[in-house]
Amino acid sequence: MSMESPMSTSSPLTLYGETFTSRLLLGTSRYPSPSVLLAAVERAQPAMLTASLRRQTGAGGEASQSFWNLLREAKVPVLPNTAGCHSLQEAITTAEMAREVFNTDWIKLELIGDDYTLQPDTLNLPEAASRLIKAGFKVLPYCTEDLVLCQRLVDVGCQAVMPWAAPIGTGKGPVNPSALRTLRERLSVPLIVDAGLGLPSHACQVMEWGYDAVLLNTAVALAQEPVVMAGAFADAVQAGHNAFLAGAMQAQDTAQPSTPVLGTPFWHHA
Amino acid sequence: MPEPATIQVLINQAPHDLPANATLADALQRVGIAPPFAAAVNLQFVPKTQYACHVLHPNDQIELIAPITGG
Numbered sequence: 591m592s593m594e595s596p597m598s599t600s601s602p603l604t605l606y607g608e609t610f611t612s613r614l615l616l617g618t619s620r621y622p623s624p625s626v627l628l629a630a631v632e633r634a635q636p637a638m639l640t641a642s643l644r645r646q647t648g649a650g651g652e653a654s655q656s657f658w659n660l661l662r663e664a665k666v667p668v669l670p671n672t673a674g675c676h677s678l679q680e681a682i683t684t685a686e687m688a689r690e691v692f693n694t695d696w697i698k699l700e701l702i703g704d705d706y707t708l709q710p711d712t713l714n715l716p717e718a719a720s721r722l723i724k725a726g727f728k729v730l731p732y733c734t735e736d737l738v739l740c741q742r743l744v745d746v747g748c749q750a751v752m753p754w755a756a757p758i759g760t761g762k763g764p765v766n767p768s769a770l771r772t773l774r775e776r777l778s779v780p781l782i783v784d785a786g787l788g789l790p791s792h793a794c795q796v797m798e799w800g801y802d803a804v805l806l807n808t809a810v811a812l813a814q815e816p817v818v819m820a821g822a823f824a825d826a827v828q829a830g831h832n833a834f835l836a837g838a839m840q841a842q843d844t845a846q847p848s849t850p851v852l853g854t855p856f857w858h859h860a
Numbered sequence: 861m862p863e864p865a866t867i868q869v870l871i872n873q874a875p876h877d878l879p880a881n882a883t884l885a886d887a888l889q890r891v892g893i894a895p896p897f898a899a900a901v902n903l904q905f906v907p908k909t910q911y912a913c914h915v916l917h918p919n920d921q922i923e924l925i926a927p928i929t930g931g
Contacts, residue, residue: 617931642930645872654926686905687898807931
């Protein structure tokens with residue numbers, strides 16, 4: 591006899607009409623070695639791998655070629671980013687260059703407004719997203735958890751948005767749970783928590799809230815055992831999503847015995 | 861007044877002298893970059909189909925970028 595599990599009724603992650611079997615997007619930076627990165631990818635089976643572009647001439651070309659070969663070997667869709675861009679034109683030009691190099695319309699839009707916190711330039715992000723969408727890109731914008739900002743990004747055509755949990759690389763986990771939960775309640779587009787996750791429990795938590803996916807890098811890359819941690823995150827993301835589908839009980843202020851009270855032996859004998 | 865025989869451009873911030881009327885394809889040949897890469901001139905993307913016809917001007921700033929790891 592078989593029973594239908596919640597997983598079998600779960601629809602796959604759908605972004606811009608494309609479906610993905612995994613709800614984990616994985617970054618490719620800061621791993622101890624390319625072979626560890628590749629093993630982490632094989633363990634996590636992510637939906638997408640993020641990549642970037644940097645000036646390259648001379649000796650740096652070998653590292654770039656090596657990474658290029660690794661991406662081809664991994665056989666995972668690539669999500670290029672515009673990391674480090676501070677102006678609208680920089681982001682747009684970098685996206686256009688990424689489209690040609692990686693042969694993809696996907697772009698993780700990063701428009702940095704503050705170098706210390708790496709907080710996105712929230713005032714110019716919607717305009718950048720709008721122009722890229724009009725140019726045919728599938729834009730996944732890295733943004734804050736601000737509801738109005740995220741709504742504006744949806745208004746200009748973003749079919750998913752990616753609020754941070756905490757500043758990039760901090761591993762703090764969700765620093766503003768209330769705002770993230772409000773965002774989930776108010777927006778119906780796919781939401782991907784991007785940046786600031788440090789533990790699988792952080793990823794599980796946001797998935798329990800109904801987030802559609804997570805994007806992370808440093809938490810895996812800087813773990814003592816990145817491959818093991820990649821698996822832990824993949825499992826946590828799936829567990830959190832299953833829990834969301836299952837529907838959690840309401841928390842209670844008072845204790846409720848789980849074992850029936852009726853027929854308790856020696857009741858009132860004393 | 862005759863045009864100068866050479867122009868100076870910046871390729872990834874490094875100065876290079878090229879013949880007047882050199883194209884972006886000439887600049888790429890000068891630095892010997894191998895695919896995969898993409899190019900921009902003065903912050904404007906130049907598709908690879910236009911390298912041979914994109915004529916450079918003095919002080920043009922050329923950016924050549926290639927894939928690296930990213931988060």
